[in-house]
Amino acid sequence: SGNLNAVANGFGSADYGSGTAGNGFGGQVSVAAGNSTAAGTGNALTIFGSATLNADGFGGESAFGRGGNGTGGTAAFGAGIGGTAGVLGNLLVTGIGLGGATSSATGRGGDGIGGRAFAQIFGAGGILNAGANVTLQGLANGGSAQTAGGIGGDATGGQAQMVINAAGGSLNVTGISDVSALASGGQGTIGGNAVGGTALVNTNTSGVITLGNGLFISAGGVGGSATTSGQGGSGNGTGGTAQIAALANGAINITGDVDINANGAAFSSSLTGVDGGNGTGGRASISQNTGGQITITGNAFVAATGIGGDNTGGGDGIAGNGLGGDVRIAVNDRSISITGNATTDARGTGGASIGGVRGGNGTGGLANLGAGAGTLAIGAIGTVNADGTGGSAISGNGSGGIGTGGQAIIGSIVGGIIQIGSTAELSAQGFGGQGSGVGTSGGLGDGGDTQIFAQANGRVTVTGETNMNSSAFGGSGAAGGNSGAATGGFASILSLGNGQIALSQNVFMSAQGLSGVVRDGAGNSGAATGGSAIVESRDSGGAITLSANLVADAIGDSGSAFTGTIGDALGGTVAVQAQSGSISILGTTSLDAGAFGGNSLLTGNGGNATGGRTAAVVFGTGGGQMIFGNALTMATNGIGGSAQTGNGGSGTGGLTETGTIGVIGSFNFGGLISMVANGTGGNALVGGNGGAGAGGTSRI
Numbered sequence: 110s111g112n113l114n115a116v117a118n119g120f121g122s123a124d125y126g127s128g129t130a131g132n133g134f135g136g137q138v139s140v141a142a143g144n145s146t147a148a149g150t151g152n153a154l155t156i157f158g159s160a161t162l163n164a165d166g167f168g169g170e171s172a173f174g175r176g177g178n179g180t181g182g183t184a185a186f187g188a189g190i191g192g193t194a195g196v197l198g199n200l201l202v203t204g205i206g207l208g209g210a211t212s213s214a215t216g217r218g219g220d221g222i223g224g225r226a227f228a229q230i231f232g233a234g235g236i237l238n239a240g241a242n243v244t245l246q247g248l249a250n251g252g253s254a255q256t257a258g259g260i261g262g263d264a265t266g267g268q269a270q271m272v273i274n275a276a277g278g279s280l281n282v283t284g285i286s287d288v289s290a291l292a293s294g295g296q297g298t299i300g301g302n303a304v305g306g307t308a309l310v311n312t313n314t315s316g317v318i319t320l321g322n323g324l325f326i327s328a329g330g331v332g333g334s335a336t337t338s339g340q341g342g343s344g345n346g347t348g349g350t351a352q353i354a355a356l357a358n359g360a361i362n363i364t365g366d367v368d369i370n371a372n373g374a375a376f377s378s379s380l381t382g383v384d385g386g387n388g389t390g391g392r393a394s395i396s397q398n399t400g401g402q403i404t405i406t407g408n409a410f411v412a413a414t415g416i417g418g419d420n421t422g423g424g425d426g427i428a429g430n431g432l433g434g435d436v437r438i439a440v441n442d443r444s445i446s447i448t449g450n451a452t453t454d455a456r457g458t459g460g461a462s463i464g465g466v467r468g469g470n471g472t473g474g475l476a477n478l479g480a481g482a483g484t485l486a487i488g489a490i491g492t493v494n495a496d497g498t499g500g501s502a503i504s505g506n507g508s509g510g511i512g513t514g515g516q517a518i519i520g521s522i523v524g525g526i527i528q529i530g531s532t533a534e535l536s537a538q539g540f541g542g543q544g545s546g547v548g549t550s551g552g553l554g555d556g557g558d559t560q561i562f563a564q565a566n567g568r569v570t571v572t573g574e575t576n577m578n579s580s581a582f583g584g585s586g587a588a589g590g591n592s593g594a595a596t597g598g599f600a601s602i603l604s605l606g607n608g609q610i611a612l613s614q615n616v617f618m619s620a621q622g623l624s625g626v627v628r629d630g631a632g633n634s635g636a637a638t639g640g641s642a643i644v645e646s647r648d649s650g651g652a653i654t655l656s657a658n659l660v661a662d663a664i665g666d667s668g669s670a671f672t673g674t675i676g677d678a679l680g681g682t683v684a685v686q687a688q689s690g691s692i693s694i695l696g697t698t699s700l701d702a703g704a705f706g707g708n709s710l711l712t713g714n715g716g717n718a719t720g721g722r723t724a725a726v727v728f729g730t731g732g733g734q735m736i737f738g739n740a741l742t743m744a745t746n747g748i749g750g751s752a753q754t755g756n757g758g759s760g761t762g763g764l765t766e767t768g769t770i771g772v773i774g775s776f777n778f779g780g781l782i783s784m785v786a787n788g789t790g791g792n793a794l795v796g797g798n799g800g801a802g803a804g805g806t807s808r809i
C-alpha cells in the first residue's frame with residue numbers, strides 16, 4: 110500500500126586538480142508485468158501509492174579542469190503479454206543526464222546526455238493503468254562554468270516515450286501526461302549549446318492510448334546563458350522532435366488540451382558586452398498513418414519556434430538569429446479529430462541589438478494543416494503561423510534584423526478532407542526589426558507564403574472567416590537612421606485536379622509591402638513592393654466557392670521621411686483567375702494592387718508610386734467559369750507622396766483587366782463592375798512642384 114522508488118543512478122567522482130572529473134552513467138530500471146515472448150495470464154502488478162523510477166547520470170565536478178559528463182540510462186514502466194501493470198498514484202520515470210560543473214576560469218562544464226524514459230506496452234494484450242499523473246523525462250543539462258572565463262557544457266536531450274509496441278495493448282492515464290526530452294546548455298562565459306531530444310506518444314501497432322487530463326510534450330533546446338560582462342555569449346538552442354503519431358490501426362484518445370513543442374531558444378543576458386546565440390526550431394507534429402486515428406477533446410497547440418538571443422555589444426555585434434522549424438497536423442489515410450482550436454506555430458524571432466551592430470534575423474519555418482486520403486476535422490479555429498520577426502536595434506549605430514515569413518499552408522491531396530468549424534487563420538508575415546535608438550536603422554521585411562489548396566480530389570471547407578496574410582513590414586528608422594524596405598509575399602487559394610474549396614464567410618487576403626517610416630532626421634525610407642494575392646481554379650472539375658465577400662490586396666506603401674530620399678512604391682498582383690476550373694464568389698469582390706508613395710515631412714521630395722495589376726480572367730488552357738454574385742471592384746492606382754518644400758512624387762496607374770486571355774471562358778457578373786487605374790501626383794504643400802500623374806490601363 111506504499112510507494113515504490115527504484116533507482117539506478119550513476120555518479121562521477123569529483124576532480125580537485127586540473128584534470129577531468131568522472132563521468133556518471135545511469136543504469137537500467139524496469140518495472141513490468143507480463144513478458145514479451147510467452148503467453149501468460151494473471152501477471153498483475155499494482156502499486157497502491159506513487160512510483161518513481163530513476164536512471165540518471167551525474168557528472169562529477171571539477172575544481173580546475175573539466176566537469177564530468179552525465180549520461181542518463183534507461184528507465185521503463187510497462188506491461189507485456191498477459192500482464193497488467195498499475196500505479197494508483199503519480200508515476201515518474203527519468204533518464205536524466207547532468208554534466209558536472211567546473212570552478213576554473215579555463216575549465217569547461219561537462220556535457221549532459223539524456224537517457225531514455227518509457228511508459229510502454231511491449232507484449233501483445235498488455236495493460237498499463239495510471240491513476241494519477243504520468244511524467245516521463247529524458248532531460249539533459251550541461252554543467253555550468255562557475256568562474257569568469259569558463260565554458261558551459263553542451264546538452265543533448267534523450268528519449269521520452271509513451272508507446273504501444275505490441276498488438277491489442279491498452280495504456281491508460283487518468284491524470285496529466287507530461288513527456289519531455291528537453292536540453293539546456295550549461296551557463297558560463299560562453300554558454301553551452303543544446304539540442305532537444307525525442308519526445309513521443311505513439312502507437313506502432315494496434316492498441317489504444319487513453320489520456321484523461323491533457324498532454325504536454327516537449328523536446329526543446331535552450332542554449333546556456335552568458336554569465337560574464339564584456340566577453341563571451343550565450344549558447345545556441347536547437348529543438349528536437351516532439352510528436353503524437355498513431356500508426357498501424359492504433360488509436361490515441363485524449364481528453365483535455367494538448368501542448369507540443371520543439372522550440373529552440375537562446376538565453377538573453379542583461380549583462381553588457383555579450384553575444385547572443387541562435388535559436389532554431391525542431392520538428393513538432395500530430396499525425397496518423399496506416400489506419401491510425403487520433404481524437405483530441407480539447408485544443409491542440411503545436412510549435413517549433415526559434416528565438417535568437419540578444420547582443421549587448423559583444424562578439425561580432427550581431428544578435429542571434431531565430432529560425433522556425435517544421436510543424437504539422439496531418440492525416441494520411443484515416444482521421445484526426447480536434448474538437449477545439451488547432452494551432453501550428455513555426456515563427457522565427459531574431460534577438461535584439463543593444464549596443465551591437467545589427468539585430469538578429471527572424472525567419473519563419475513551415476506551419477501546416479494537411480490531409481492525404483483521410484479526414485482532419487477541427488471543431489473551432491484552425492491557425493497556421495510562420496511569421497518572421499527581425500530583432501530590433503535598441504541602441505548603438507546598427508540596424509534591425511531582417512524578418513522573413515515562412516510557409517503557412519492548409520492543404521489536401523489524394524481525396525483528403527479538411528474541415529474547419531470556425532475561422533481559418535494563415536500568417537507568414539515578415540517584420541523587419543525596428544530602429545529604436547538614435548542613429549539606428551530598420552531591418553528589411555519579406556513576406557512569406559500563405560496558401561489554401563485542394564489537389565487530386567482533395568477538399569477544404571471553412572465555416573467561419575478566412576484570413577490570409579503574407580505581408581511585409583520594414584522596420585522604422587530612428588533619428589539619423591534609414592527605414593527598412595518591404596516586399597510582400599504570396600497568398601493563394603488554389604484548386605488543382607478536381608480539388609474542391611468551400612469558404613463560407615468573408616475571405617481576406619493580404620500581401621502588402623509596407624516600408625518603415627523615418628521618425629526624425631536625415632534618414633532615407635525604404636522601397637515598398639506589393640506581393641501577390643491569387644485565387645485560381647486550374648483544372649476541369651475543380652471548384653472554388655466563396656459564399657460571402659472577398660477582399661484581396663497587394664499594395665505597396667512606402668514610409669515617410671523628413672529630409673532623406675523616399676523609396677519607390679510598387680503595387681503587386683491581385684487576381685481571380687480560372688484556367689479550366691470554376692470560381693464562384695457570391696458576395697462582393699474587392700481587388701487592390703495600388704501603390705502609395707511616402708510623404709516628405711520637411712525638405713525632401715515625395716515618393717513615387719506605380720500601381721500593379723488586378724485581374725479577373727480566364728486564361729491558359731481555357732474553359733473556365735467565373736461567377737461574381739455582386740459588385741466587382743478592381744484598383745491599381747498609383748498615388749505619389751506629398752512634399753512640404755520639395756517636389757511631390759509621381760503617380761502612375763497600373764493595369765486592371767477582366768475577360769478571357771486568348772481562350773474561351775464564361776463569366777456571370779451580378780453587380781457593378783468598377784475598374785480604376787488612376788495615376789495621381791503628390792502635392793507640393795509649401796514650395797516646390799506637384800508630382801506628375803499618369804493613368805494606367807483598364808480593359809475588358
